Amino acid sequence: MDNIIEVKNITFEYEDSDQKDTVLKDFSLNIKRGSFTVILGHNGSGKSTLAKLLNGLYKVTDGEILVDGISTSDEEHEIEIKRRVGLVFQNPDNQLVASIVEEDVAFGPENLGHAPDVIRAEVDEALKSVGMYEFRKSTPHRLSGGQKQRIAIAGIIAMKPDCIVLDEPTAMLDPKGRAEIISTIKKLNRENGITIVLITHFMEEAVDADRVIVMDSGKIVADSTPKDIFSNIKLLKEVGLDVPQTTELLYRLKSGGMNITTDVISIEESAQKIYDAIHLEEI
Amino acid sequence: MLKDITFGQYYENDSFVHKLDPRTKMLLLIAVIVFIFVSQNAVALSLVALLILFSVLLSKVPLKMYFKNLKAVFPIIIFTMIINLFYNASGDVLVSFWKLSITTGSLYRAFYMAARILLLIIASAELTYTTTPNDLTDAIEKLLSPLKFIGLKNAVHTLAMMMTIALRFIPTLIEETQKIMNAQKARGADLESGKLIDRIKALIPILIPLLISSVRRAYELAEAMECRCYNGGEGRQRMKQLKYHSNDFIAFAVVVVVCATVVAVNMIL
Numbered sequence: 316m317d318n319i320i321e322v323k324n325i326t327f328e329y330e331d332s333d334q335k336d337t338v339l340k341d342f343s344l345n346i347k348r349g350s351f352t353v354i355l356g357h358n359g360s361g362k363s364t365l366a367k368l369l370n371g372l373y374k375v376t377d378g379e380i381l382v383d384g385i386s387t388s389d390e391e392h393e394i395e396i397k398r399r400v401g402l403v404f405q406n407p408d409n410q411l412v413a414s415i416v417e418e419d420v421a422f423g424p425e426n427l428g429h430a431p432d433v434i435r436a437e438v439d440e441a442l443k444s445v446g447m448y449e450f451r452k453s454t455p456h457r458l459s460g461g462q463k464q465r466i467a468i469a470g471i472i473a474m475k476p477d478c479i480v481l482d483e484p485t486a487m488l489d490p491k492g493r494a495e496i497i498s499t500i501k502k503l504n505r506e507n508g509i510t511i512v513l514i515t516h517f518m519e520e521a522v523d524a525d526r527v528i529v530m531d532s533g534k535i536v537a538d539s540t541p542k543d544i545f546s547n548i549k550l551l552k553e554v555g556l557d558v559p560q561t562t563e564l565l566y567r568l569k570s571g572g573m574n575i576t577t578d579v580i581s582i583e584e585s586a587q588k589i590y591d592a593i594h595l596e597e598i
Numbered sequence: 599m600l601k602d603i604t605f606g607q608y609y610e611n612d613s614f615v616h617k618l619d620p621r622t623k624m625l626l627l628i629a630v631i632v633f634i635f636v637s638q639n640a641v642a643l644s645l646v647a648l649l650i651l652f653s654v655l656l657s658k659v660p661l662k663m664y665f666k667n668l669k670a671v672f673p674i675i676i677f678t679m680i681i682n683l684f685y686n687a688s689g690d691v692l693v694s695f696w697k698l699s700i701t702t703g704s705l706y707r708a709f710y711m712a713a714r715i716l717l718l719i720i721a722s723a724e725l726t727y728t729t730t731p732n733d734l735t736d737a738i739e740k741l742l743s744p745l746k747f748i749g750l751k752n753a754v755h756t757l758a759m760m761m762t763i764a765l766r767f768i769p770t771l772i773e774e775t776q777k778i779m780n781a782q783k784a785r786g787a788d789l790e791s792g793k794l795i796d797r798i799k800a801l802i803p804i805l806i807p808l809l810i811s812s813v814r815r816a817y818e819l820a821e822a823m824e825c826r827c828y829n830g831g832e833g834r835q836r837m838k839q840l841k842y843h844s845n846d847f848i849a850f851a852v853v854v855v856v857c858a859t860v861v862a863v864n865m866i867l
Contacts, residue, residue: 394827412822413732428833
């Protein structure tokens with residue numbers, strides 16, 4: 316697999332006041348085509364800034380980000396880079412432009428200047444892929460948070476991107492909406508082959524990822540498989556991440572002296588693990 | 599609930615008028631309004647009135663809804679009638695007191711003016727009853743599009759985009775206002791009682807958070823639009839294309855015939 320995104324030794328500084336605020340310094344990262352990467356990090360870890368850098372919404376102060384070999388600083392290809400790397404934000408309300416679902420989804424392809432019947436096909440396909448086709452004539456304010464966020468994702472998919480970067484897409488949703496979004500993302504990755512970069516501070520969402528990156532104050536502190544990361548609870552706690560209750564329980568049992576690993580997340584698996592551990596001790 | 603508010607007053611139905619192209623309806627409304635004022639006598643005006651009545655019946659919107667609309671402007675109609683009653687002094691004097699007198703001419707004038715306002719309101723209401731705000735926005739964009747030839751290329755697109763976004767955010771902001779009001783009430787803010795000045799002052803803690811959050815929303819929306827390849831009106835295409843159908847031509851023809859008759863009646867009488 317080749318890399319769809321290559322981040323090469325970038326530095327990024329906010330320059331809105333007198334003092335320069337360096338968010339990322341000498342930061343490098345490659346994203347493989349077709350992969351599902353989760354970036355975990357607490358507030359202020361620089362993960363949202365990274366998201367906005369990946370599609371050229373923000374420009375790097377130093378270094379270079381290549382999307383399919385094109386630099387995000389290249390003014391000429393600005394639109395093309397934004398089409399290839401779609402960005403979904405936290406608040407679904409602030410991403411929707413039109414008051415009819417299908418017209419909102421059409422916004423991206425309309426900006427790209429596609430022909431009306433092509434747009435129609437792209438919109439229908441995008442809505443179907445997020446399971447919102449039957450709501451196409453509805454109005455966003457009557458939908459739930461999870462549904463609105465799926466519309467926002469459809470709005471990106473309609474532009475036929477190669478990669479979607481999602482910046483905490485579930486942070487404002489209830490558990491049901493959160494589950495809807497995560498399963499939609501997984502489906503897009505597996506069935507449509509879209510590269511996914513999911514930025515979040517919910518560990519649970521990283522379970523099925525190919526790769527998990529943990530960020531803290533502008534640096535990568537861990538980069539491995541979910542299983543590997545989850546067995547290192549101490550590190551996750553150090554960078555201020557919320558650990559799921561099951562993992563927390565396993566972690567405490569482990570630090571209490573039980574012979575147990577912390578690399579599972581689901582309640583059933585954890586229960587099985589504890590059962591096995593108790594059983595093993597009895598023998 | 600505030601959330602279920604339908605803006606504009608669109609009444610969902612499937613009538614001849616509903617199915618007309620929004621541009622047709624808008625142009626015809628303008629024509630009808632012009633001819634309400636072009637009509638110089640009762641015969642001409644009643645021709646326009648018949649046309650409006652006919653379209654109202656065609657729209658299949660309950661007459662009750664039109665009456666509801668008229669109730670709001672009733673004081674204005676009465677006021678206009680009273681002014682006109684004493685203003686025009688032609689014809690025979692019917693009643694006279696102090697320096698004022700009501701004549702047959704003024705009585706005729708009063709009713710004539712009242713009818714004009716009534717027809718104006720009914721015709722405009724019909725447009726909003728039969729056309730969704732989104733369709734109206736599309737129609738305005740299309741109708742104004744010739745302006746781009748006189749150097750206002752981006753202005754038309756910007757205006758339409760602003761209207762689209764405004765329509766999209768009205769319910770969101772209403773919901774937000776409700777939330778802020780509840781939050782302030784929960785902290786003991788008194789929004790309903792007191793003198794007018796006090797009540798206006800009580801609005802400040804609602805309006806300021808609303809304003810700040812709107813600015814934040816605008817900023818986020820701008821970024822989201824940029825991420826969706828928005829680049830102004832340049833090279834932008836629309837999924838929904840407005841198209842005139844045979845019904846639109848029939849409607850145009852009917853209105854043109856009536857308007858021509860009005861001109862003829864004006865000249866003869």
